[in-house]
Amino acid sequence: MGKGKASRDTRCVETALSDLTTPVVDLAVEQAREVAQEPSVEGFHQIRITMRILLTLWWFYRPLTDSREFTRHRTIYKSIANAAGKARDFDILVELLRLQGKCTSASTPEISAARNAAVDAGKEVLSPLSIQMQLGQILSQTSANLTSRHSCHQLRDFADKRVAKSEKQLHKQIAQALRVKKPDLAALHDVRKLAKKTRYLLELLEPVLSRGHRSTLIRIKKTLKPLGELNDVVVSEMLLRDNPSFLSATDRPKKIRHWFKKERKRRLRASACLLRKDWS
Structure with missing residues (x-):
């Protein structure tokens, strides 16, 4: 850590977008692939976290971006996070009920059916191809807009x-x-x-x-x-x-x-x- 702080980072924030964002986008696509193969509790949780990280990065860049584009991109990130979150919320409910011994054999199928419906409803939004295309387009468009300003913060x-x-x-x-x-x-x-x-x-x-x-x-x-x-x-x-x-x-x-x-x-x-x- 000491070596990292020794020399001042001279990059422009405008051109650093790809360095900061590409690893997060790649992670989201990989997580979507894993969830497509096995819709696990942890898988949905990780996708939601990754979307929140991207939302944070877009807040970080908010002063340098167009307000309408910012709102549109934020909506896309939230839609992906919500699709993962709905299934995740049902998993949390089941876990809380089981941990406290309040979940009966009658209630579990009811919740599982609702959880499966949430998974099915979010399949299109959470598909690896859809996420890769949407996030890739957002990154490409935002990067182009930032660099076209010819400014350097x-x-x-x-x-x-x-x-x-x-x-x-x-x-x-x-x-x-x-x-x-x-x-x-x-x-x-x-x-x-x-x-x-x-x-x-x-x-x-x-x-x-x-x-x-x-x-x-x-x-x-x-x-x-x-x-x-x-x-x-x-x-x-x-x-x-x-x-x-x-x-x-x-x-x-x-x-x-x-x-x-x-x-x-x-x-x-x-x-x-x-x-x-x-x-x-």
Whole structure:
């Protein structure tokens, strides 16, 4: 790491797009191939993460891109992430029910059928060829637009500023979440989104930043764990609410609803407590 910081990175951010983005696009295509062969829980999860990384990179380049193109590209990334996320959400629900011993033999087929329907519905969006074509076109078009401007923003200076902006947004949202006496679910969800964006930026740009952010990255990862666990419960509750047949097929719907409500409150308190401890 010391050697990497010894010489200043003199690249322009405009011409660095391909270096930063191509490995992520290639990873997304490979993940899509794996999911096409075996639609596993982890496979869907990894595709969603990769799309979020691309969304973060496009936020990084936002000041240099056309607003309409930015919005269109962002929509494509989100559609791929959502297609993977829908199947992943059903997997999380099943896992939570099984871990807590609340999943009966009657409820599992109901959820599995819905999960398979989500997989089928997302097959076109998640096909390796579709992802390769869409992401390749976005990268090619954006790269051409950036280089046609004949401008050069130093990559390191630009990266320092964008990371500083992301960290500022995160700290502001954390402060807002901690101002209320009672933990607020929406505020903590916003903290999670900004923390993930900042994490991906730090991990992607660490070699070119003018200073280290290791302690911040460690703190963010620690914060994201309970927030992610809270989100799992919230999303699963929403699936149960939106799909009454999941509960009606069980012999103890009230107990299941009660457990999720109790678990949501417990994880909400735990997330707020850790946030106050590590960021106050």
